[in-house]
Amino acid sequence: AQNEPRILAELREYVGHGVSMGHWRELIRKSVSSWKNNSTKEIPLAKAISNLRIEQTAVGFGKAVEQLIRTRNDFAHHRGPTAESEIEKDTVRVGELLEECLKFTSFLCNHPIRIVKAIDVLPSGAIKMICLKAVGDHPVLRQEELCLSKGFPKGQLILDTGESNWLSLYPFLTQDICPSCGTMEIYHLDKWRYEKDRMQVRSFE
Secondary structure, eight states: OHHHHHHHHHHHHHHHHHHHHOHHHHHHHHHHHHTTTGGGGGSSHHHHHHOTTOOOOTTHHHHHHHHHHHHHHHHOOOOOOOSHHHOOOOOOHHHHHHHHHHHHHHHGGSEEEEEEEEEOTTTOEEEEEEEEEEOSSOOSEEEEEESSSSOOTOOOOOEOOSOEEEEEOTTTTEEEEEETTTTTEEEEEEEEEETTTTEEEEEEE
């Protein structure tokens, strides 16, 4: 779409210095707006994200996100509660907001992430991939076999956005072996020096 190059440019600029919650919300809003002009709007996951109406800050999901952003900004600028009783009360409030956001985004359970472990080409030309399904908190993930029209590099995290529209999550989500505990961990992109091709990641652990 016409807006996509500009959105990607803004993403690179944000990630180069660290992306705030407000930045992510703005990128989602602009992405949803650009989807209206192309076939992306018909993809099930795109539809579900659009229906969150993140731009409507007075009601629903948008309101919960707005309150979380304000709370996070208040904390960062030392404007939050200081008394112990106020901190406890605010902790409960933030917990309720997070639970509300989880309910709004429960559709993500229908689009689990897979980790590509092996890839092969069948005689028919289809791509067979052995993947791990990133679901639950058990360290051993369930193995699955997928047959797709196109493949993805070994080690990448991929997402089924609906109706067999597969998407690579690289470089935003990656996996590696933790050097201290020796188990696999998933990392999210923290900073990306695009011009120097250098990325800084952080573990969700």
